[in-house]
Amino acid sequence: MKYPFVSVVVGIRNEEKFIEECIESLLNLDYPRDSYEIIIVDGMSTDKTRDIVQKYPVTLLLNEKKNVAAARNLGVENARGELVAFTDGDCKADPQWLKTLVHEMQASPDDVVCFGGPNLIFDTDPVFGRVVGYAQESFLGSGGSAQSKNSTKKHYVSSLPNCNAMYKKAAIKEVGGFDERFVVGQDGDLNYRISKKGNKFLYIPNAKVLHHRRGTFKSFSVRMFKYGVWMAELFKKHGEFVRWYAFLPSIAILFAVILLITSIKFFIPSLLLLALMTVYFILVFITSIQVTYKMKSKYGLFTLFIIPVQHVAYGLGFLYSFTNSPLISKDSSCSDI
Known part of the structure; x- marks a missing residue:
């Protein structure tokens, strides 16, 4: 297969606990190292996140607006690739993640502009987080959405979560990028606007990302x-x-x-x-x-x-x-x- 250049963008804030695991998984992808870049966009972290990031051969950008939508816009703006992949700072990418996304992109029609996969659960996470994760994989927990269902079949979906998604950059720019007024749900809004242009989203079960589940009952x-x-x-x-x-x-x-x-x-x-x-x-x-x-x-x-x-x-x-x-x-x- 051909290996087009891909920009991997990770928006973070105060992720000292998981960011090292995330970056190392991205550095160890089964994809030619000169064919992708890693852009870490930090939302003015107050912990040791930036100190950790600076130890690695990645691009570090500062996001003074702090929210995720602004981080992703900043990443896209500075991306050298015509393909932009997103994941989160508390995620760990499978070694085949990027290669799988690119392979499916190359085999898909031109109107398929976004590719993503499952949002899997770490078995080592705290009990409450794991229960929430598995509950949201159910129909009652997610309404059957690709964001949580983690289907084992490749199929077209209406949206893909940006903890595991790769876009053709032109599709993002065509609709004006992420709406930075959305504190949450900014990827759903972007995907909705992209779909209104007649574009499609492809869910790929083999493009795997593990995502830490955290929090308490109150949070x-x-x-x-x-x-x-x-x-x-x-x-x-x-x-x-x-x-x-x-x-x-x-x-x-x-x-x-x-x-x-x-x-x-x-x-x-x-x-x-x-x-x-x-x-x-x-x-x-x-x-x-x-x-x-x-x-x-x-x-x-x-x-x-x-x-x-x-x-x-x-x-x-x-x-x-x-x-x-x-x-x-x-x-x-x-x-x-």
Whole structure:
């Protein structure tokens, strides 16, 4: 195969715990070393991250805006390659990762402009993080999205997470790059705009990246709330749902509240509410068994709490966005890169 030059961009902030592992995995890719560059974009880290990065033969850029979207724009702006691959500072790339992405790019039609693979779980991560990771691989946890499902079949998808994705740079520049006002969900917004140009995204199961799962119950809840907020902002910006399941948790919350209020006077709403909650928790229980089986650990049963918390926090975040001034207007556009 031919080896076109690829720019690998990693946006980071305070990643002293994992950045060394990430960089070493990128330096040891099975791809000619003179055919790719590694660009680390640091969001003004306050720990030892930059000291660690400077030990390696990589390009270090400083991102004064600190957010991930700005980091990726800066990386693209300084990329020498016409292909730009993204991963995160808490990820570890498989040695065949880049070669697999490039090979699929060369074998695909011109309208396929983004290629990516699974977002796998480290078995050595803390229990809570692993349970969250496996729970989000389920249908209840991800809606079947490529971001989390980790399918074993190659297929076209509507979007790919930027912890594991390679783009034709021209496709990113054509739509004006990442919208830097998005604190989270910036890759979903970019991919939506790219897809509106008639372009496609290819999921490749063999292009593997391991991604550390972290956090606590509290931080997980806050993160899900923020995802809900920014998914609503995506809707307000584009005037339609970027993901079909985005509104379901908030609709379920509103419907449950209405049934609860009306059940004070009427008997049927209380029966309907009970029936729906029973079905929901049966599905959650089945999912928890699946996670327990995957983990081969009783801790998989934590899914019984994690999935409902995810749905409620996400739904409340979505509703919150509609009760406050819009963060992103429908007619707003991104600055060129």
